[in-house]
Amino acid sequence: MLVKSLSILFFIISVSSEKFRFDNYTLYKVIPKNVEEIQVLQNLQNSVPEFDFWDDVTPVSEYVNVLSKPELKGDLESFLSGAGIDFVVTLENIQDVIDKETKKHYTRSDIRSMTWESYYTLEEIYAWLDDLVAANPGVASIIIGGKSHEGRDIKGIKISHGTGKRVVFIESGIHAREWIAPATTNYIINQLLSSTDEEIKTIAHDYDWYIFPVTNPDGYVWSHVGFRLWRKNRSPYGSEFGVDLNRNWNDNWLKESVSIDPTSNVFAGLGPFSEIETRTLSTYIMDMADRIDLYLSFHSSGQILLLPYGNTTEPLANYHDAMQIGRRAMGALSVRYGTQYTTGNIAEAIYFATGTSVDWVKERLHVPLVYCYELRDRGTYGHLLPPEQILPTSEEVMDSIVEMIIQAKRFGYMNYNSASTITVSMTLIFAMMTKLIL
Ligand SMILES: [Zn+2]
Incomplete structure (x- = not known):
């Protein structure tokens, strides 16, 4: 899905060889109720690149996921509350989820x-x-x-x-x-x-x-x-x-x-x-x-x-x-x-x-x-x-x-050249020929 820039964050991680940690980064599900709230969210997306919008805000958006770094969570929540926009915290600390993603490893013996x-x-x-x-x-x-x-x-x-x-x-x-x-x-x-x-x-x-x-x-x-x-x-x-x-x-x-x-x-x-x-x-x-x-x-x-x-x-x-x-x-x-x-x-x-x-x-x-x-x-x-x-x-x-x-x-697609179609056709032709001969 779409996301706007995160220039500051990306610059930091681009020049660093350390694996970036997302400790206490919080994922929100923000649910706009009307066109005005969508407009407010679009402005937020365009004006504060530190908030990582995982979905673009569009006129048909039912929700958008927004990721916030720990130090900006208070600002985000008070902004949304002040604008009357509904939101829920879906992941309090995304690093917990990330830590569980790659537990098993592939072994070539099997x-x-x-x-x-x-x-x-x-x-x-x-x-x-x-x-x-x-x-x-x-x-x-x-x-x-x-x-x-x-x-x-x-x-x-x-x-x-x-x-x-x-x-x-x-x-x-x-x-x-x-x-x-x-x-x-x-x-x-x-x-x-x-x-x-x-x-x-x-x-x-x-x-x-x-x-x-x-x-x-x-x-x-x-x-x-x-x-x-x-x-x-x-x-x-x-x-x-x-x-x-x-x-x-x-x-x-x-x-x-x-x-x-x-x-x-x-x-x-x-x-x-x-x-x-x-x-x-x-x-x-x-x-x-x-x-x-x-x-x-x-x-x-x-x-x-x-x-x-x-x-x-x-x-x-x-x-x-x-x-x-x-x-x-x-x-x-x-x-x-x-x-x-x-x-x-x-x-x-x-x-x-x-x-x-x-x-x-x-x-x-x-x-x-x-x-x-x-x-x-x-x-x-x-x-x-x-x-x-x-x-x-x-x-x-x-x-x-x-x-x-x-x-x-x-609907008439994907029929040609299939092995089963050819088999059926050949069987039919053979049957017809047999009938004609008999
Ligand atoms: Zn994609």
């Missing part, structure tokens, strides 16, 4: 040691992908989608039970601190390779899956070793670091919800695709664009399924089909744990935002179905979703992907 009870480092995720490929020869292979500023690979996995199938593409972890996104993506990879569920086995076999759990590897590493709440990549701009990689794609670049200020958390870079991560990954995607039927991007938080576009509320392209498919998928998502998602296009559901990957994929590459998940939760933990919620989040998302593909087929 690929099942990747559990869904902890968040893993980039090194651990990449090692796990290598081990999965070794354990699934002929089905899984390592793919490299691009490079990062600090020279890391954007490493992913291809799951394929045959050649020439249509593609489901998953791009995850482009915002570093949204750790639930790579965690959920890893679960999806694991399910596609090892589930005994017939529906999951079918979708695993019917498509070629190209999956990148961490498309911002430098930022992800920094969110583990330096600053837990880092969002951008790590390329230097003067004394500042980082471009918001999901504002850097070449589609309506710099039009909405972005900044040209390198201290901002939504700094869009010096031009479209100025960053090596977006430049290399977009080239990789473009080279296979005509094979992609479904493109999914994973973020947190807010429990929203977003459709392009972020620059207009107009229902463009196959919007109505995509909405129906998305809503039904979110219906399936809600069955297991009752988790409710809102479905809508980016501009109408949360905010105007441009230069995003999903808009570029939809508008420039004409991929038929493109969705962005804003995963759990709705304002309690935000980007610090506790590890106990990794498994339920992942399970319900997997349910939704199965349903999304079933519904897409009903």
